[in-house]
Amino acid sequence: MSDRLRLNAPLPSLDAWVEAFATAEIPVLTDTAETLEQMRATEDDVDAHGLGELMSTDPLMTLKVLAHVSELRRSHSAGLHAAPETVTAALVLMGITPFFRAFGPQPTMEEALAGHDEALIGLSRVMQRAERASRYALAFAAHRADPDAAIIHSAALLHDFAEMLLWVHAPDLALQIATLQAADRTLRSAAAQRQVLGVTLADLEQALMKRWRLPELLTRITGNKDERDPQVRCVHLAVRVARHTARGWDDAGVPDDLHEIAELLNLSEAHALKLLHEFD
Template sequence: MLNKRLPQDLAGWLMLVSDAEIPILRQTVRRLDKARQQVERVNGRDITDIVLQDPLLAVRVVAFIQSVGSKHLRSDITNIASAVMMLGVEPFFRTFEKPLAIESMLSQQPQALLGMLQVVLRAQRASRYAHEWAFARHDMNVEEVALAALLHDLAEILLWCFAPELAMEIRSLLHADRNLRSASVQQQVLGFPLADLQLALCEVWHLPALLTTLMDDGNGQLPRVQNVKLAVNLARHSVDGWTDAAIPDDFAAIEKLLHISRETLLARLQLPPELLPGLMSGPAAGRSASPNRLA
């Protein structure tokens, strides 16, 4: 299923990804099949819960909504619950019938599948953090912030899907030299940083401007964007444990955003008790690129 003749520039990648069928997680396929079998007992909240565990399905749902209905109505659909409500339960199942599972695409490349699943795990964790912090900040639409965090590293996930060899090359280079900047390595391997592909896909899929703004780190002066970015950072730095040198800086920024103490933050994160002494007093340190980070 993988395209071996890969594009050489951003425009080519944009065409490849935007024209392809976006796969979803096999677990999501199974959950959808189970829900479809009892459709008379399934409601919009049940479907939303399934979609929000899978960034690949989430972007498919949002992109599909942008292709139907009026321009004014589309601009108001900035979270999955609203999208599902607009579609309706039975039309949703008809629209997303027999989706392709990413595990099938990468069945012959177990290391690539593992790399992709690690990024999905990060995205799920980032979305959860973003949701919790947005709620604590009394954000006007918590679900928007959570969705933006879930989709923040979508281009990286798609790279693992459609060009796993290149994704593994980027990861290897970052492993070999922790001082390298991810964007620089992506530029070297792909010819552009993944953030550029991410924003270009948002435009091609006509994703709501608000959602695109929340995913764009260039808007970091906005508290809601800070919420998303800090959730993404902490998820990335903690995915392999809580010893990354960047975590103290993450904590300090989160405490500033939420106006809480280190003790309160650690309590909210619900970390194992044995980790707390070191994290309570750990000195701030310079950020280092986590080896599993591509974006």
């Protein structure tokens, strides 16, 4: 992941999209980039949990670390057997000094989208939505005493990373999709994406996760549509309610979300709503 990419027209196939995105430079939040440089200056005082906490609110930095460790496992399979399913576990496996050696000063979203304010706003909204969804998913998993709560948090954080990458690498196309949906509120996201890109972001995301060989459990929870699986439901309901409440709690989809969340957590809807507000 090293080359700056800017696409202005759709690519001919899913494979072409995967190849373009898999090799392109990925920017991170400015706060992440700046704090990493502060930590680099005092590397001996840094541990994996502190670094992991920093990255737990930055989906794209989390993605970069998990993809990097996956590549290390491919290159040194004899020495790295376990597939870390969270960014903290990945950092423990790598070690602090090798992490800072592998990850120099990070490019930022503002640098990547300089002069494209609309796209920066669009990307920021998706990033903020992902961070909220990850908090909701963690709350749901913790309430259920799920031993994979940290992985469920990661799955929700990464759930829409292909949309983030589209804003970074093809901002004009991302804006076209947003414009189509703003003009027709009944237009499904997948239909708008296929109309503009020729592929859906869900398909692109799953293909990228397979390309980077991200952990199987993370890939399954992020992409699986089996609503009977409580881990999948934690993630999908968290993502849904974060999307529906991105601009307030009066969206028409919220009552249905609340009903399903209450059912998942075996709570009344009033208690489920209280839990959501506590973690917002």
